[in-house]
Amino acid sequence: MLVVRGLTRHFGGTLAVDGLDLRVPTGTFSAIVGPNGAGKTTALSMISGLLRPDAGEILVNGIDVWQDPARAKRKIGALPDRLRLFDRLTGAQLLHYSGTLRGLPAATVRGRITDLAAAMDLGDSLGRLVADYSVGMRKKIALASALIHSPRLLVLDEPFESVDPVSVERLLALLRNYVEHGGTVVLSSHGMDLIERVCDHVSIIVSGTVLAQGTVDEVRGDGTLAERFAELATPTDPAEGLEWLHSFSD
Numbered sequence: 001m002l003v004v005r006g007l008t009r010h011f012g013g014t015l016a017v018d019g020l021d022l023r024v025p026t027g028t029f030s031a032i033v034g035p036n037g038a039g040k041t042t043a044l045s046m047i048s049g050l051l052r053p054d055a056g057e058i059l060v061n062g063i064d065v066w067q068d069p070a071r072a073k074r075k076i077g078a079l080p081d082r083l084r085l086f087d088r089l090t091g092a093q094l095l096h097y098s099g100t101l102r103g104l105p106a107a108t109v110r111g112r113i114t115d116l117a118a119a120m121d122l123g124d125s126l127g128r129l130v131a132d133y134s135v136g137m138r139k140k141i142a143l144a145s146a147l148i149h150s151p152r153l154l155v156l157d158e159p160f161e162s163v164d165p166v167s168v169e170r171l172l173a174l175l176r177n178y179v180e181h182g183g184t185v186v187l188s189s190h191g192m193d194l195i196e197r198v199c200d201h202v203s204i205i206v207s208g209t210v211l212a213q214g215t216v217d218e219v220r221g222d223g224t225l226a227e228r229f230a231e232l233a234t235p236t237d238p239a240e241g242l243e244w245l246h247s248f249s250d
Ligand SMILES: Nc1ncnc2c1ncn2[C@@H]1O[C@H](COP(=O)(O)OP(=O)(O)OP(=O)(O)O)[C@@H](O)[C@H]1O
Pocket: 011, 014, 015, 016, 034, 035, 036, 037, 038, 039, 040, 041, 042, 043
């Protein structure tokens, strides 16, 4: 469903993504993990067609995202990291806008808004302005916007951040069901336990490149995913050089 080859992006002198290669098979649940600043958001933004790469190729279901963006984007539902939503709209208006922008008939959109609001437990808030939503509610309405056109590939940047645990389980059940019916999910998350529980594949990214990739079992080996991550991502003792912190200078 997703093939990424040699993906590269600089910001001035910072090399954020450095020749990244990924393969995500259809009908799988994949995670990208990595330390803060590893390049996950930058990579996912390029994959969703939101940020132009300096070099590299991204194919979604065989369509090049940057050569044929309109066709590729029909297949993609994206939840970007920094949620810039049209927040002077109500939740219902935002979902209506997302659905009609994707070319769905108004009657279809109305039905899907009701279904998605029930799934996300947002039913009572649909008439309120998105600007007044809590952080977790904004995540949920953005995820509903990403789902409304029933895309083949979901690209979700930290979808569970700030979402309450009961809602996380509901969203996971929804996404698992989507994958079981042929959908494909690529997400970034810092929740190692959650990834071990639900994902088929995982890629560990450090400094913009993939250091480990495969099924969750292949990547974690004999330990846990958190241990493997720490092994690849944390080079120094965090307490080193901070002895002054114990001097209590008052
Ligand atoms: N718009 C930008 N302008 C300048 N530098 C940027 C920009 N976006 C990202 N970067 C830099 O690119 C690198 C990768 O950032 P990115 O946001 O992709 O990391 P991340 O893996 O998503 O991190 P986190 O886990 O903290 O969300 C960082 O060094 C970051 O400072």
